[in-house]
Amino acid sequence: MAPKVLVVLTSVDKIPGHDHPTGWYLPEFAHPWQILHDAGVEMTIASPKGGEAPLDPSSVKMFESDELSVNFHKNQQALWKNTERLAEIVPKAHEYDAIFYVGGHGPMFDLVNDPVSLSLIQTFASAKKPVSAVCHGPAVFVNATTPSGEPLIKNSTVTGFSNVEEKQVQLDHLMPFLLEDKLNEVSGNKFVSAEQPWGERVVVDKTHQLGGLLITGQNPASAGGVGKELLKALGV
Structure with missing residues (x-):
């Protein structure tokens, strides 16, 4: 049986209160999808509203020299044009082996507080199944809790889009909070980042409250x- 991963995208296409287009970020879906797909992993793509999950247009432009992202954008549109509604996943959450949240600024506005998403994270973490996210995706863990109400990532080493990076893209003033600050606060000052802005940093730790894997x-x-x-x- 091939492993099954639930991939979650944002449903937010504009920064609330502004006309600034946003959504999920192209390479942050394209690269993990390719790696998992090539290894035979089955994936279901979901979003809070279902239907088309908005792709941040700036990410298409920014990564037009990244061949993998370009090909993904051209050939895999069906993946994000018709996503399942997150609430419809809840009854079959047990069928999946891991959950992965794609970044982009969108999750800062919907998935951060989405009750269905938060319940799914708790379900996966309680079953000791990997919970994972990239870039702004780790915003989904800010309000995630264990069944007893403890912050899920308390005492867990975690990473995500850094304050320096947010200021460099000049969107810090449009965010409800700075992700680095919030992850640091919730984890107990255990946020880490690459030595240089935009450098690769992946952290694998346990959700210390429940013992499952946390990948950011x-x-x-x-x-x-x-x-x-x-x-x-x-x-x-």
């Missing part, structure tokens, strides 16, 4: 690394 990547450069660690965690 800092930025677009870390997306492939998250895919590889997820593959390893699935024993493929």
Whole structure:
């Protein structure tokens, strides 16, 4: 039986209160998808609203010289044009072996507080199944808790989009919070990042409260690394 991974995308296409287009970030889906797909992993793509999950147009432009992302964008549109609604996954969550959250600024506005998403994270973590995310995707862990109400990532080493990177893309003033600050606060000052902004940093730790694997990547450069660690965690 091939392992099954639930891949979650944002449903937010504009930064609330602004006309700034956003969504999920192309290489952060393309690279892990390719790694998992090539290894025979089955994937279901879901989003809070279902249907088309918005791709951040700036990521298409930014990665137009990344052949893998370009090919993915051209040939795999069916994956994000018709996503399952997250709520419909809940009754069959037990069928999946891991959950992965793609980044982009969108998750900072919907998945961070989405009750269905938070319940799914708790379900996966309680079953000691890997929970993983890249770039802004780790925002999904900010409010995630154990069944007893403890922060899921308390005392867990974690990474995500850094303050320096957020300021360099000049979107820090549009964010509800800075992800690095919030992850640091919730984990108990255990946020780590690459030595240089935009460098690859992937962290594998346990959700110390429940003992399952927590896999986080800092930025677009870390997306492939998250895919590889997820593959390893699935024993493929």
